[in-house]
Amino acid sequence: MDYEAVGLKAGLEIHQQLNTKEKLFCHSPTVIRDSAEHTGEVSRYLRVAVSEMGDVDRAAKEELMNQRLFTYYTYDTTGLVEIDEEPPAPLNPDALDIVLTIAKMFEMTPLPEIHTMRKMIVDGSATSGFQRTALVALNGAIEHAYRVETVAVEEEACQRVEDTIFSVDRLGIPLIEITTSPCMKTPEEVHDIAQYIGMTLRSTGRVKRGIGTIRQDVNVSIRDGARVEIKGVQELDLIAEVVRREVQRQLSLLAIRDELQARNALVNGEVYDVTSVFARTQSQVLKKARVILGTVLHGFNGLVGLEIQPDRRLGSEMSDYAKKCGVGGLFHTDELPAYGVTEEEVHVLKETLGAGPEDAVVIVASTEQKCRCAMQMIIRRAKMAFEGVPEETRKMLEGGSTAYMRPLPGAARMYPETDILPVPVTKEYWESIAAPELLTVKAERFVAEYGLDPGMARQMAFSEELPLFERAVSEGIRPVFAARTILASLKELSRAGISSDALSDDAIIAVMKTVEAGNAAKEAVLDILTACAKGMSVSDAVSRVAPAFSREELQDLVHGIVNDRVEFIRTRGKAALGPVMGVIMKEVRGRIDGKVVSEVLDEELGRII
């Protein structure tokens, strides 16, 4: 695909959780809980008031088409602010400090005062009905070629447990939002820039790590298409595929638009009750419905079922819109007969509605009220097909295709958070902030300064254990040994099912120091750490697993073993060294360095041969 020819423009909005102790606007800890551990729940409705401008945010309005009662799980680690029962605390200064640090890394300009806003979100994921957010800095650069428009600090939303049940443990964890300009022109560029931004964020050492702690939203448009915002791409590896599929979807929708115009297609919006057509149907879905409504899309035959993206058709788009009314989905004649609907029923349906071979019929089945609502949405989406690509917020599906979520929100969703005072950012404060070394630069330094091989250097720099490594090195442990211990031994431990959480950094460093001082052998590191992880102190673990073995003790042992094998050694000469060494190592492995053993054995053999 020639992405330049189709006029691809893509931008990123990256949300990364910050690793602060407390939440952004309250003092609860930033820990994620298992929803089964919840200690309470509250149930709430959300509503949107009409502004005096007469505007209601269109995305908010659509979310609230169905008044739904949301349930929120609470925990012994959450408080009143999370369930909107108490005014928020002042903005967490640690979170602001991290965001300013990142802003500095992108060479941005901070705003002199930080004003917190409320961004209306009424899908239930925020108990207050809004997410608090504040712009912190503007206009930065990524490697001179790409532009960061803004960075903002904002609150995480609730985690959805299922359907209308949310968990408030995540609500309020600080996030940084980084918005780039739509300056990327190929899917691969989007991937690379997302990766670079992610690396920059991790370079601070002050962001959360692990699945779900970073989310990428991608804005995509092509020439004649429309801006579409795709939410929640969690895996970096999928990001390019998401862009490719969105380009494909927009091109397909444009092709459908042209075909509809060529066919003189028409959506007249008339809705018919076709319940009686399916009076004796075997279709499980239709059988249990109280009402079935249908509409004719003139000139749409074959287009509703046309694939626009892997596993997605124009019909799927209409179905997404219809689901906003609480129906399970829709059937269209491009996919029928199927799902228990017979050919005969399709024939009668088309005949009843006067649909010709060029036409498609769409039906929905549910209660009267839900069906009427769903039909309006289907007709609305069908009419949009004549325009091509609607501006939308979409969510990523498994594999990289997307589904419709809601219209793009407008400025009407933002209003000031009157409960939070503005926070000044002084020139002195900004100048006192130091930009940390990028992880890529660090990796190069580990090669040059510490003699790590490039693979290990990169692995160490990007590892979550980087602070441990840097501390070990600063405490005099040889970098190569430290890196090997941290990368290899800890991996081995986790493979053996032992969580590294059970091991304190202090213990790991103490073990490395013991080895460096010659009081335990390198070979014993894994066994000692295992013992420590099971609760033993470092000194106990060393003496129990690998009691130190002095040179004198070793000399006695070697002397005895060699004496028992004098004949053998005399016969084999120097070639006896290997087998004898094997016997000795069996006794002392992990308790004294192999090099020392070889020295002592050499001396002893020299006595005989």
Added chain:
Amino acid sequence: MSLNNSDPVTVRFAGVEMDGIYINRSGENAIVKLSSGYNICVPTSLCSAKEQTVPAEKPRVLPIKQDPALPLLSIISTGGTIASTVDYRTGAVSSRFTAEDILRSIPELAGIARYHTLQPFQVLSENMNPAMWQELAGTIHDEILHGSEGIIITHGTDTMLYSAAAVSFMLDTPVPVVFVGAQRSADRPSSDNAMNAICSAKAAVSQMGEVVVCMHANESDTTCALHRATRVRKNHTSRRDAFQSIGRGPVGEVSYPDGTVVPAKDAVLRGTKELRLANNLEPSCGLLQYYPGMDPAVFDAFKGYKGLVIAGTGLGHVGTDCISRIAGLTASGTTIIMTSQCQAGSVCDRVYETGRDLLDAGVIEGGSMLPEVALVKLMWVLGNATRKEDIRRLIRTNLKGELEYDLWRYA
């Protein structure tokens, strides 16, 4: 160059040019709403006015019809924010108060009743005073007289219980009089204002027939409690269910969203009482919370007061060294009621010696009356009775559910 609110401006900051709307100053800086909706704060010198575009046409406002078949309710606003709206450009919250404004903001109300709306005054609830309670009671009286079948009073929550208790004592009402407020501002999607307002309208058209406070019964949007005005207290600074009945359960419940009203067994029902207004009050009354080590001279500050309510410790005590001062006050004509600073329960000054000394000093036991309610009642009693024995007897009579029974029957 001076900029005014809502002026379109161009901001040049950080090497970029952005369009926005000027909101206001913040010291040397200007607050500007960008087209993204974010407010930013930048040095004023970086903002320049843009050519004024034609002001946006006022949105077409659809007239809202009130259904003549529905019962007529009065909504009396005292400054609560039941129908406030946000200007999304400036972020300012404004309180609107025509019936149409309310119905537009809470459309569900239109299906419950017709509404006549009044706004006798507009104050923060901490600025309410006895004169306003009197005006409020008079307004309610007139509305009922002119055919209102139920009254809703929107009120800030801080002092709602004083106003509700005051109206209770001043007014005998044949229809429900429902005080309602919100603990979360109306400018947020999660505000409790709409649910509380809808439940209050349901209560106002129901079979209830007394003065009540209608607020969330718990932290969920499932039930509103109707609290008897003389037995309710704001027990939390911020929670939705801050209001709780003390020493008894609520006199009714409204389930949401269906709006079913279930009165308690002892609720006063519609039509039980004849309409009657007695809105004299004696404002020269005080309320004093005793604390250990309190300087007895504090009582001297109430010299010349017509009445004083003491919130004493436990069963109704003050330090022994205060008793002579209290005796001095009663001797010079101040009526003194003893209540307790405990959350619930009755005072009893016959158990300990200090209590008996207090009774000897002329203090009247307030039973289980909440100190705030006893204060309001004292104002009403002193405004309507002059003879000492009448005053004493009224204080010890259960007038509006502030007591479980008439204390004088047993004393």
